[in-house]
Amino acid sequence: MNILIIGGAGYIGSHVAREFLDQGHRVTVFDNLSSGLRGNLFPEARFIHGDILDYAGLLRAASGKPDSIVGSAGGKAGAPFDALVHLAASKAAGESMVRPEKYSVNNISGTMNILNAAAETGIRNIVFSSSAAVYGEPQYLPIDEKHPTNPENYYGFTKLEIERFLGWYDKLKGIHFAALRYFNAAGYDVKGRLAGLEQNPANLIPIIMEAAIGIRKEVQVFGDDYDTPDGTCIRDYVHVSDLSTGHAAALDYISRTGKSLSLNLGSETGSSVLEVLETARKVSGKPIPAKTVGRRPGDPAKLTASSGLAHELLGWTAKHSDMETLIKTSWDVYNKQ
Ligand SMILES: NC(=O)c1ccc[n+]([C@@H]2O[C@H](COP(=O)([O-])OP(=O)(O)OC[C@H]3O[C@@H](n4cnc5c(N)ncnc54)[C@H](O)[C@@H]3O)[C@@H](O)[C@H]2O)c1
16 A cells, blocks of 8 residues: 555654564655654655645645655655544643644644545545553443443543544545554554653653653652552553554554544553653662652553454554563663663
């Protein structure tokens, strides 16, 4: 297939691009490099430096006739795209509560441009990076796709609204979609081919890695009095290499069946903050100082995914999402910095 990957220079997008290239697809990355990196681009993929907020430029890119293309991938300029993967977004949940305007514009308006460009250029398959943030406070565990959606932050709200827009464009324009609700993405390419650090990470594993290489003094543990075996919060971490195979399987499913879906991609196992810290200390051989501070408001004690639907429909399971592999592949990248 000929695939346009929007946000493909970012942390997850570059892994997704790698997977599609490995599977023999033609890939064009479209990215404004606001948090993506040139070092995350592959010579065999085309690259368009553009912004989803520039509708005219996006439309030209989606039609296969951009102003400037870098790279020489198999796809001929002017060839129509069979699918697009949309990963471009602002993603800091905390920031979204103080700067909702930024999230309205980049996530909502940006996505409307993408949907309109897809409708106008005849792209009929979209894989969208949604998030576990659409669920909000867990009512039961593990969280499956039937769980009520009640986002607790504006970022999660934008993801849920986009899923609704996708539903309407499916009905009205015949655009099939897969909205993939990732849990905590972590790790780096299991074959070690990507080394561009995630920019401004807010997740536990990169924060621990920063403390391990000494660019952060210590790791703050937000509360150790939760109702969990060691008192610290439990989260579901999914490896980016697993997310990448999930995207390929989802695109195959929607393009083959013509059916749209929203589904979870998670490891189905939870790890506590202390378990993640201990594994990181063992793998890195570094002491990694940590200090317990107060709870953060709105942090549930435990969050784990059911990925049963992804298994049933796509035959997908997480193969690299054990904590050892998540930490080892991260450490290999951070240790070289
Ligand atoms: N990292 C996670 O744990 C996680 C969890 C759930 C969902 N997600 C979603 O996955 C997607 C990718 O996340 P990531 O962690 O790789 O983040 P990232 O910041 O590394 O990637 C986002 C990419 O989109 C590009 N981009 C942003 N705004 C753009 C614009 N206006 N025009 C063109 N390009 C633009 C950035 O330059 C970057 O390359 C996001 O949509 C995010 O909300 C991430």
